[in-house]
Amino acid sequence: MEKLREVGRPVVRVDAYDKVTGRAKFTDDLCPKPCLEAKIYHATIGNGRVVSIDTSEAEKVPGVVAVFTCFDVPDTCYPVAGHPWYADSAAAKRDQADRKLLDDRVRIYGDNIAVVVGEDTVACDRALKKIHVEYEEYPVVYDALESMKGTNPPVQDRKPDNIVAHSLARTSEEDLARAGYKTVEEALEDPKYHHVKIHAESREQSQVHIETCVSYCYMEGGKIVCVSSTQIPHVVRRVIGQALGIPWGDVRVIKPYIGGGFGTKQDVHYEPLNAWICKQIGGRCVKLELSREELFWDTSGRQPKTFDIECSYDDEMNLHARKIVAYSNTGGYIHHGHALVLNSVNSFRWLYHTQEVATHSEAYTIHTNGPHTGAMRAYGVPEGNWAAECLMGDIAY
Incomplete structure (x- = not known):
């Protein structure tokens, strides 16, 4: 109990007085x-x-x-x-x-x-x-999907297709077989279940x-x-x-x-x-x-991302299978790069996933001539959560 002596009572921040009185030096x-x-x-x-x-x-x-x-x-x-x-x-x-x-x-x-x-x-x-x-x-290319087709010259020479990274995680063949499927797509298209597709976009944010x-x-x-x-x-x-x-x-x-x-x-x-x-x-x-003005164009805000999502679910709205493909626009430079969109698809995957028999999570990070982007509060998780809630909203509707 000695270790819990601070629980249940307010603790004053050590920097609080200096900040609120204006004595703090920036x-x-x-x-x-x-x-x-x-x-x-x-x-x-x-x-x-x-x-x-x-x-x-x-x-x-x-x-x-x-x-x-x-x-x-x-x-x-x-x-x-x-x-x-x-x-x-x-x-x-x-x-x-x-x-x-x-x-x-x-x-x-x-x-x-x-x-x-x-x-x-x-x-x-x-x-x-x-x-x-x-x-x-x-020529200038701001759209990530367009940039993936290739530009001449590429945005960064060492990424000739403008793709910084690509990741894929799927339910294993063994787990799918136990559920009676060969692929995630087969689980998604099972006629016994309802099927929905959505496209969601999150914008850049400073x-x-x-x-x-x-x-x-x-x-x-x-x-x-x-x-x-x-x-x-x-x-x-x-x-x-x-x-x-x-x-x-x-x-x-x-x-x-x-x-x-x-x-x-x-x-x-x-x-x-x-x-x-x-x-x-x-x-x-x-x-x-x-x-x-410089802060807006030449420091790193939240990456704009697009999500293509498919889902199958039963009459009780229990999820059966889900697929998400995410495209993240990192702009002209890598900065925090692929880690952000990985957090997005992982947060999507782990929300509401307990009843699923099949999942497909895929992510791309792409160079464009757009502003460079990077870390922002919660590091990619809000976009994935938002995409998951958009899907659940469509199912509930």
């Missing part, structure tokens, strides 16, 4: 003022390649310290999601690493192709307007946390210090090291209170670029903060 509160500011130049096309960038006029703007382009940064790919890192670096590169600090290959509208560093945001904003870019444009994504970096004692509003400080440290090609021990990450994240800040967004800029300008403090 990233921008801690950032030394004044400091240098960095602003991203985003691509104005949805698919293509940067042919050339003219930054000569931008560099002349008063207050501009430096302008860097996709042709200046290391040709190094790194992952952004908080997945475990492989000991096998080749496997890690193959499965996760698809981002660069800045990239000449434009996969989505708003991709990052240049950055301006200035004494203040006014100088940065003025300089951004004076950057001139020449593109080679490719977390819209109050504090946007923000970090500042400086060098101290030969190390890069990154103070960031992030949910994954240890992963940020690792990814900065990977992206810059430096030992992880040369990076220190500090995570203050965060003003909301709900999954967006479970990805590494601009911290590696900010750290690289800091090194290029001699370790001076640089802050990089996203606007609300």
Whole structure:
């Protein structure tokens, strides 16, 4: 009973008083003022390649310290999601690493192709307007099913069919045989049962946390210090090291209170670029903060998904067999990738499944030129639950 002494009585959060009284310090509160500011130049096309960038006029703007382009940064790919890192670096590169600090290959509208560093945001904003870019444009595909047919060029070179991953789980042949069937489809089409098909779609969704994504970096004692509003400080440290090609021990990450994240800040967004800029300008403090508009197009919200569902059931509305095929649109980059739609089909499968004799759960994750997506609250489960409830609603109706 000693272990249960806290049950049944309220417990005050250790951070409650500081937050409600305004004493809590968030990233921008801690950032030394004044400091240098960095602003991203985003691509104005949805698919293509940067042919050339003219930054000569931008560099002349008063207050501009430096302008860097996709042709200046290391040709190094790194992952952004908080997945475990492989000991096998080749496997890690193959499965996760698809981002660069800045990239000449434009996969989505708003991709990052240049950055301006200035004494203040006014100088940065003025300089951004004076950057001139020449593109080679490719056709844009936003629909996942259309993208699965193949695009030229593919969204990511290592995924020529634009399919990130495909998974299939079915009731075993042995279990089906015990129920008198050879396949799940035979159980679905058994004339003794009612049959229903539905198509359901869940849309992309942004977390819209109050504090946007923000970090500042400086060098101290030969190390890069990154103070960031992030949910994954240890992963940020690792990814900065990977992206810059430096030992992880040369990076220190500090995570203050965060003003909301709900999954967006479970990805590494601009911290590696900010750290690289800091090194290029001699370790001076640089802050990089996203606007609300940038947050919508260039951070990761919930993946849009489509579900094709079949079900057979008896007169008492007991489920007999179910089949779900889910298609998840991960946009131009993998981020949290296939794990999310797997959670969707698994949550669908385990809701109401006790009376079933046959199940078929199939999932695809597909690249498109749509905004990249990633973790969001409950990590794919709400979409699967919603699809299952849509099915039960149709049966009950």
